[in-house]
Amino acid sequence: MTYGRRRLLLSGIAMAASLALGASGCGSSGSDSKSDSSGKSAAVSDADVQAALNAGGSITVWAWEPTLKQVVTAFQTKYPKVKVNLVNAGTSKDQYTALQNAISAGKGIPDVAQIEYFAVPQFALGKSLQDLTGFGADKLSGTFSPGPWSSVHQGKGIYGLPMDSGPMALFYNKEVFDKYKINVPTTWDEYVQAAEKLHAADPKAYITNDVGDAGFTTSMIWQAGGKPYKVDGTNVSVNFSDAGSQKFTTTWQQLVSKKLVAPVEGWSDAWFKGLGDGTIASLTTGAWMPANFETGVKAGKGKWRVAPMPQWQAGGTATAENGGSSLAVTAASKQQKLAYGFLKFANVDDGVKLRVDAGAFPATTATLQSPDFLNATPAYFGGQKINEILAQSAKNVVPGWSYLPFQTYANSIFNDTAGKAYISGTTLQQGLQAWQAASIKYGQQQGFTMN
The missing domain is CATH 3.40.190.10 (Periplasmic binding protein-like II)
Incomplete structure (x- = not known):
């Protein structure tokens, strides 16, 4: 979510060179994800992810987007054996600095991190994020509007699932x-x-x-x-x-x-x-x-x-597009199946409606085409069906x-x-x-x- 963050993009920060080129301890694919000789994660099926969710465990999510609190509650209700530690490690640049420090130290790295679209290439190239193609994320291409979907790609890899968008x-x-x-x-x-x-x-x-x-x-x-x-x-x-x-x-x-x-x-x-x-x-x-x-x-x-x-x-x-964020699985996570299960819940499944109802603007095409969404008439905007215009904008992103x-x-x-x-x-x-x-x-x- 990009609520109130444009000012933060201008704050002076100089991320370490290791973030750009991935020099330090961030390439581990985690204990529940195997890699082939090329470094890509081996195929993980939906059944594998579901089995991990049923078995349970604990994941840590770093994010500042407020509606995720409701998503975490609903996720834990559906998967009672999974514990989600939702941490606000700072907004935008503050979280990125904390994340890079954790990666450099090789400890305290979350399993899931909120990454704005403009920052995805930097973390992906630094090998700090897990390529999700091994989890079948490439099959979700029609799920999201073009702008956000393009933004989570780096080369042939997919390094997050779109959480919202900013047409x-x-x-x-x-x-x-x-x-x-x-x-x-x-x-x-x-x-x-x-x-x-x-x-x-x-x-x-x-x-x-x-x-x-x-x-x-x-x-x-x-x-x-x-x-x-x-x-x-x-x-x-x-x-x-x-x-x-x-x-x-x-x-x-x-x-x-x-x-x-x-x-x-x-x-x-x-x-x-x-x-x-x-x-x-x-x-x-x-x-x-x-x-x-x-x-x-x-x-x-x-x-x-x-x-x-x-x-x-x-x-x-x-x-x-102007703003918007993804949720990404860190390369160092030792619970990548659980982490990916949370990503899908939050950004593809039940979590989408929870967040939209709380004021988020969706990146999913199904929601953007939903009559309930398009026909909303917020009193603040004089009863205008503003989502019709905003959803059309999402289709017209260059x-x-x-x-x-x-x-x-x-x-x-x-x-x-x-x-x-x-x-x-x-x-x-x-x-x-x-x-x-x-x-x-x-x-x-x-x-x-x-x-």
Whole structure:
């Protein structure tokens, strides 16, 4: 789940090189999982997993996503001989640091870990996660929407099962838009025009906020068809001069240069206040956002609506993902069958409905197509069937996106490079070039072949 975590992606962290290239004690496949000579886990059938669940045992799950508490309770009720120790080892970067420390020490490693999609390549390449193809995970391809399913793949391996997803949409304050007679923009050019009209009518109001966000920037480039990252094992290229990146910088530079975006950091008190009082009139973000509105922006109840993500070309339907997490089995787990059984329960079977009912946005196609889900009419959004729009967005995610195998580090230096465009005369395109150079330098230091 990505609730309230975009701000955390910008926090400065430098994961150890061993995370990127897997140098230390993280290759054990566990005592209940055999490996062939290639290092891949041997086939484990559903019957094997079921037998392990019936026999019982104990697993430790590291995750911060709140609805998993209900999932654990239901799982232990169904499998009373299995004990699940659910541990919040920190959110996002804090958990990743703790996990890497445990891997380096060779002790205290959980059996299951929540891993955000952008971080999956880094842990997979570091051989910290178990390839789940031996458990038959490849047969689940039609179970999940394309964006999340692609995100848990690294090379030919599958290194987690999608827990949720973040297909993007435009969340907008209908009351503010109606007051100033602003049409809901369907293209990014119209979005810029709406920003100009709104700020001219009320200098205290902005179409959105932005002080520089790595996740938002890469998602926008993703939607524009950009593919700045190309990864083939340890051969990596970074190129922000591609057409998709330039579409984003050309358009977004207008908003930055004309000071049409609020200089407010996301997830701050000022941000929540702005969303509530109408001075921040829209957000383009992931489908996990509604729960944040309901709990954090109570003053906006009944005022907000959801629309499709504005397009780079009129008439288009392209979207991108912004956030979301998987559950992964660690390579060092000695209870991999139990761990995989928990993954399936949480992300494929009974746990999905429990989490969706508690406000999570699903990654499973069956739920995304469910009439009960699609026809929900949350009062916060004026009774609008917002899930129809969000589910459609999930179908329209542009395929082929890749993250760096050290994306957590790259995100941590975004504000020191690209982010300078928001506080100086540096342009966004120049900022991305600086981000590119810094990312390439780091990759080279960690032993990647960088282009």
